[in-house]
Amino acid sequence: SQQGEEDPQALSIQEGENATMNCSYKTSINNLQWYRQNSGRGLVHLILIRSNEREKHSGRLRVTLDTSKKSSSLLITASRAADTASYFCATAPVSSNTGKLIFGQGTTLQVKP
């Protein structure tokens, strides 16, 4: 079963605009991670936020986590054409004793030059 559900499924914006993607999950987590996947490539880790953290920044990326709502958001500021990719959230459930990650279905982002 899918732990993470992402919204929207697809997003198209102009270069320079901000892009916001949301992730909702069902069970308690140890951490939540965001990954990027360029077309035809493997996934690349972007950022990890722990369950006791509310916000985290990395360059143009800002991630928030609301454990009471079981949701997270990824904000990409001042987007570039090179940000065009699929973005996945992945959760590490507390119930798992092996640390396995459960991935959402992803948000496809297109940034138009």
Next chain:
Amino acid sequence: NAGVTQTPKFQVLKTGQSMTLQCAQDMNHNSMYWYRQDPGMGLRLIYYSASEGTTDKGEVPNGYNVSRLNKREFSLRLESAAPSQTSVYFCASRRDGHTGELFFGEGSRLTVL
């Protein structure tokens, strides 16, 4: 530093044929994972190995077997391929079994006719 290397990158099989997907990591990571990615389904965990000498089933293990040959290598075998196994397969590794980011290979695209 190659990271996670998967072979082959592409493979076409006939129903009933067998094959092995190879994965090797050079980061001295303890945990290794096999995921499959299907359109609209995100990534689903097939099998994982929390440490050398151990393997466990993930969400969708039916039709697959794995071998953790040593700390570096984790192979995925399809004994009798079925069209439902047409997918993109990703190997990933992580330094420890419970936290932290996954490092992914570039994927193996398998088509079963």
